[in-house]
Amino acid sequence: MSEAGTNYINHEKGLKSWLTTVDHKRIGLMYLWSVIIFLLAGGLFALMIRFQLAKPELDFISKQTYNQAFTLHGVIMVFLFIIPSIPAALGNFVLPIQVGAKDVAFPRMNLASFYIYVIGALLALAAIILPYLPSFQEAGWKPLDAGWTFYAPYSKHTQGPVIMMTTAAFILGFSSIFTGLNFIVTIHKLRVKGMTWYKMPLLLWSIYATSILQVLATPVVGITLLLLIMERTLDIGIFDPALGGDPVLFQHFFWFYSHPAVYIMILPGMGVISELISTFSKKVIFGYNAIANSSIAIAVISFFVWGHHMFLSQQTTYSSMVFSFLTFGVAIPSAIKIFNWVATLHRGSLDFKTPMCYALSFLFLFTIGGLTGLYLGTLSTDVMLHDTYFVVAHFHYVMFGGTAIAFFGGLHYWWPKMYGKMYNETVGRIACLIIFVGFNITFFSQFFLGSTGFPRRYHSYAGDSHVAETWRSMSGLSTIGAVILGIGIAIMFINLIISLKTGKKAPKNPWGGTTLEWETQSPPVHENFEGDVPPLEKAPYTYS
Amino acid sequence: MANMIHRLAFTYPPDASTFAKDTDSTFTFITWVCIFFFVLIVGLMFYYMVKYRRRSEDEVTPHISHNLALEVVWSVVPIILVIYMFYVGYKAYDKMMDPIAIIEEVGPDGKYIDLYVNGKQWSWDITYPNSEVVNSISSLRAMENGKTGWKFKRLKERLPLLDLVDASENGLNDAFKAKVDEVLKDKSIFSPEGENADFLKEDLPGLKKDLEALKTYSGDEFKLEVKSLYKKYSTFSDYMTVPLGIPVRLNMTSNDVIHSFAVPAFRVKKDVIMNRTSVIWFKATKPGLYIYTCNEMCGVDHGHMIGYLRVVPQDEYYKFEKSLVGPKDPWEEGKKLYAACSACHNLDGANDGKSGPTWKGLWGSTRELSDGTTAVVDEEYIRESILQPNAKKAKGYENGVMPPQPLTSAQIKYIIKFMQSPNQKPEKK
Numbered sequence: 001m002s003e004a005g006t007n008y009i010n011h012e013k014g015l016k017s018w019l020t021t022v023d024h025k026r027i028g029l030m031y032l033w034s035v036i037i038f039l040l041a042g043g044l045f046a047l048m049i050r051f052q053l054a055k056p057e058l059d060f061i062s063k064q065t066y067n068q069a070f071t072l073h074g075v076i077m078v079f080l081f082i083i084p085s086i087p088a089a090l091g092n093f094v095l096p097i098q099v100g101a102k103d104v105a106f107p108r109m110n111l112a113s114f115y116i117y118v119i120g121a122l123l124a125l126a127a128i129i130l131p132y133l134p135s136f137q138e139a140g141w142k143p144l145d146a147g148w149t150f151y152a153p154y155s156k157h158t159q160g161p162v163i164m165m166t167t168a169a170f171i172l173g174f175s176s177i178f179t180g181l182n183f184i185v186t187i188h189k190l191r192v193k194g195m196t197w198y199k200m201p202l203l204l205w206s207i208y209a210t211s212i213l214q215v216l217a218t219p220v221v222g223i224t225l226l227l228l229i230m231e232r233t234l235d236i237g238i239f240d241p242a243l244g245g246d247p248v249l250f251q252h253f254f255w256f257y258s259h260p261a262v263y264i265m266i267l268p269g270m271g272v273i274s275e276l277i278s279t280f281s282k283k284v285i286f287g288y289n290a291i292a293n294s295s296i297a298i299a300v301i302s303f304f305v306w307g308h309h310m311f312l313s314q315q316t317t318y319s320s321m322v323f324s325f326l327t328f329g330v331a332i333p334s335a336i337k338i339f340n341w342v343a344t345l346h347r348g349s350l351d352f353k354t355p356m357c358y359a360l361s362f363l364f365l366f367t368i369g370g371l372t373g374l375y376l377g378t379l380s381t382d383v384m385l386h387d388t389y390f391v392v393a394h395f396h397y398v399m400f401g402g403t404a405i406a407f408f409g410g411l412h413y414w415w416p417k418m419y420g421k422m423y424n425e426t427v428g429r430i431a432c433l434i435i436f437v438g439f440n441i442t443f444f445s446q447f448f449l450g451s452t453g454f455p456r457r458y459h460s461y462a463g464d465s466h467v468a469e470t471w472r473s474m475s476g477l478s479t480i481g482a483v484i485l486g487i488g489i490a491i492m493f494i495n496l497i498i499s500l501k502t503g504k505k506a507p508k509n510p511w512g513g514t515t516l517e518w519e520t521q522s523p524p525v526h527e528n529f530e531g532d533v534p535p536l537e538k539a540p541y542t543y544s
Numbered sequence: 545m546a547n548m549i550h551r552l553a554f555t556y557p558p559d560a561s562t563f564a565k566d567t568d569s570t571f572t573f574i575t576w577v578c579i580f581f582f583v584l585i586v587g588l589m590f591y592y593m594v595k596y597r598r599r600s601e602d603e604v605t606p607h608i609s610h611n612l613a614l615e616v617v618w619s620v621v622p623i624i625l626v627i628y629m630f631y632v633g634y635k636a637y638d639k640m641m642d643p644i645a646i647i648e649e650v651g652p653d654g655k656y657i658d659l660y661v662n663g664k665q666w667s668w669d670i671t672y673p674n675s676e677v678v679n680s681i682s683s684l685r686a687m688e689n690g691k692t693g694w695k696f697k698r699l700k701e702r703l704p705l706l707d708l709v710d711a712s713e714n715g716l717n718d719a720f721k722a723k724v725d726e727v728l729k730d731k732s733i734f735s736p737e738g739e740n741a742d743f744l745k746e747d748l749p750g751l752k753k754d755l756e757a758l759k760t761y762s763g764d765e766f767k768l769e770v771k772s773l774y775k776k777y778s779t780f781s782d783y784m785t786v787p788l789g790i791p792v793r794l795n796m797t798s799n800d801v802i803h804s805f806a807v808p809a810f811r812v813k814k815d816v817i818m819n820r821t822s823v824i825w826f827k828a829t830k831p832g833l834y835i836y837t838c839n840e841m842c843g844v845d846h847g848h849m850i851g852y853l854r855v856v857p858q859d860e861y862y863k864f865e866k867s868l869v870g871p872k873d874p875w876e877e878g879k880k881l882y883a884a885c886s887a888c889h890n891l892d893g894a895n896d897g898k899s900g901p902t903w904k905g906l907w908g909s910t911r912e913l914s915d916g917t918t919a920v921v922d923e924e925y926i927r928e929s930i931l932q933p934n935a936k937k938a939k940g941y942e943n944g945v946m947p948p949q950p951l952t953s954a955q956i957k958y959i960i961k962f963m964q965s966p967n968q969k970p971e972k973k
Contacts, residue, residue: 064844067844145844153800154801244948247802247817248817282603287609287610288610311637312804312813317641320637320641331626336619342589345596348605350593350596350598363586363589364589371581374577374626378629378633379630380563380570380635380637381571382633382637383813384811387840452556452557453557453835458837459846462850544605544607
């Protein structure tokens with residue numbers, strides 16, 4: 001039993017108490033602020049890219065800098081923001097409370113995961129910053145420009161610090177594996193009495209599916225990056241055709257991880273949305289079993305679709321056929337989830353609090369993201385759209401419109417629980433609206449760029465060709481959208497940060513949630529619950 | 545409004561190949577499916593947002609956990625739709641990616657054209673079959689920079705130089721001289737006005753001089769000189785040029801890193817990879833100027849690997865091919881290249897202990913391979929044996945001592961020309 005007024009934040013004080021904590025909530029917060037910093041850093045690179053492409057033939061940044069900007073944007077957003085965002089930051093905070101446990105199964109391993117993340121992130125930062133320092137430039141260092149995909153043999157020959165960055169990604173992989181392993185065991189062993197598998201909150205299902213992917217798929221990219229490092233240092237001749245290696249093999253290895261990784265990124269977002277939609281509709285989630293099972297189905301099928309990134313890489317027509325077919329197979333469970341969410345709204349009691357605004361944005365954006373995937377799964381239209389801005393628009397609708405929006409929604413949902421403070425609702429909603437509008441302007445325009453053939457990763461484009469009119473107008477529009485988007489995100493974070501100082505005190509259950517984290521005080525006490533958690537009687541989302 | 549939506553949702557690049565129609569109809573089908581589901585999902589969402597907005601804090605909602613019939617419908621309908629998409633997509637893709645399928649589009653004249661394309665950082669080399677010339681096509685950006693700017697080149701398209709090349713076939717006669725005089729007197733060329741006229745003027749004294757100098761040459765030298773002049777001043781050698789209505793197959797390979805060759809107006813694209821030949825084909829259906837792009841990040845100037853592809857009527861295409869200035873004789877070029885090969889391969893079939901098979905009688909023969917199968921020595925076999933010597937080892941040469949030879953497509957063609965008749969130069973047709 002703890003004294004009145006104490007919680008996990010004031011339970012112990014001082015920097016050391018944070019750095020050595022094994023409390024999942026504190027680790028969650030440290031993850032949270034790390035990923036937010038990287039989101040903003042990645043966003044700055046995104047703005048650089050958009051400014052350079054605002055008009056034809058600009059020289060806002062040089063072509064070298066442009067290539068570095070999109071590489072760093074990709075690396076930072078994928079490895080340092082999206083992958084850890086929901087599972088490691090929000091998940092760490094919420095998951096143990098939702099199962100009714102005092103902590104994760106292996107608290108020290110959890111802290112280790114965070115420190116591994118920090119080491120990986122610092123190494124990545126070094127790889128980003130060092131090449132710009134004069135003394136390193138004199139020593140012949142060049143910034144990284146191989147793209148976040150590190151395709152061989154370009155990644156072998158380019159002079160950037162590929163080894164350093166891939167080592168960073170290799171290390172970050174362990175952080176991901178540690179977290180995944182921890183969550184799997186926590187969900188298996190620490191659920192409160194009475195919480196059977198099909199009485200788990202849906203966030204747990206999706207994080208469970210994610211964790212399995214993390215544990216099984218991440219080693220593959222680790223080995224791939226290690227082989228790339230060996231190729232660069234020892235010339236082992238596995239990817240470099242000049243040595244008899246096969247550059248396409250790299251792509252197979254890379255996507256064998258990175259396609260499941262796409263679901264590592266989106267599944268937790270889907271879990272968050274299930275929570276939000278049910279809570280703010282004050283209604284039981286429609287098709288609980290279908291949503292839970294489709295998470296597992298997505299996780300399983302996602303291992304067998306990596307070849308759809310390689311329809312034009314000279315893989316055989318036969319394998320393209322199989323990969324195309326399986327890709328449509330993974331589309332179905334995602335579609336089912338969307339239908340279930342919309343059906344949950346039916347006859348609900350919809351309360352448009354900020355998290356709900358993000359959840360509804362998610363429905364809108366993720367629907368577009370999912371549907372535009374159909375063009376890319378279909379072989380003939382993929383030939384037309386492969387490696388154009390259509391693909392860029394598609395995966396931003398999924399990764400940003402899906403995962404990042406779900407992350408923002410979850411952040412607003414659990415913020416009162418994390419800090420015990422309520423933010424300003426009106427400002428929160430306005431920020432959500434600005435983000436929604438900015439996002440659509442930024443990325444919907446890119447579908448038209450892509451369908452007229454604008455290739456990815458071009459640092460500029462001619463103002464004088466037969467497609468110039470579309471390219472000029474859509475690219476300019478996209479840049480305007482990016483600025484709006486940036487403003488929206490800034491307002492959102494400022495609103496949250498201000499609430500820490502001036503926000504009203506949050507009640508135990510400000511939203512009427514039905515899962516266990518709303519049973520404890522805000523912010524929770526040191527070991528989550530006052531005393532023992534009684535056995536679970538009602539399934540989650542039971543309102544009537 | 546409807547018109548605007550239609551224009552935006554169905555914006556395609558120009559459709560200039562036989563594939564375009566097929567791909568676009570699939571694209572349109574998917575777009576309709578998307579619009580249907582988007583309107584359904586988001587429409588319902590907005591409808592519910594209004595209808596079921598919370599009116600009081602103590603509202604009670606019904607407990608609807610699931611509805612099997614509904615769930616079956618919304619699983620099965622998408623399944624049927626995606627299976628259809630999968631099928632039409634696969635069918636078109638199969639045809640596009642199959643190098644043999646080109647036969648289906650060959651007309652009664654039996655003509656098709658094999659172009660050899662070499663990607664390199666950061667331009668493309670095209671080898672045309674009849675001229676045996678490696679034509680390095682410029683990027684749009686290179687065309688746009690400074691004096692050799694793209695707009696400037698567009699102006700120069702007006703120069704009737706291709707006609708001169710055509711007229712030079714009959715030697716330096718009076719008709720030709722008259723044509724030259726005609727060009728020299730053309731005010732629209734030599735006193736240009738309007739935007740970029742300054743660029744043009746700067747370059748024209750050279751053209752004038754070169755035109756006048758033509759008269760001092762004679763015979764073959766004269767013809768060659770006209771072609772050189774054409775290459776120097778024409779825009780067209782900077783464009784990739786393909787004929788209208790004849791199927792064209794691109795045999796592509798890369799010198800350095802992975803590139804990807806795309807022509808949006810043809811709806812074709814394929815990665816271009818070292819040590820491999822990737823093949824795409826198309827049949828152009830509309831004359832015009834289209835862009836081609838590189839779609840795989842290939843280094844600093846990746847964004848510069850964009851340029852123009854020109855579709856021209858067949859007779860103009862053949863004229864263009866002839867106008868390219870190439871090596872005087874592919875066979876002689878092949879002989880020069882053979883010098884390096886001669887360390888291991890002889891031409892007379894003598895048993896002189898050389899480590900590689902002789903080239904005597906090699907071309908067209910059927911070889912026994914070390915794995916017990918046989919292979920006909922044709923272009924593909926030779927190409928592979930040069931680029932990847934150990935892919936198919938001939939019987940008796942299992943050691944595989946030959947290193948891969950990084951030759952360009954054109955060089956391989958010269959070698960093949962030589963190999964076809966190694967001991968005697970073939971007579972000109």
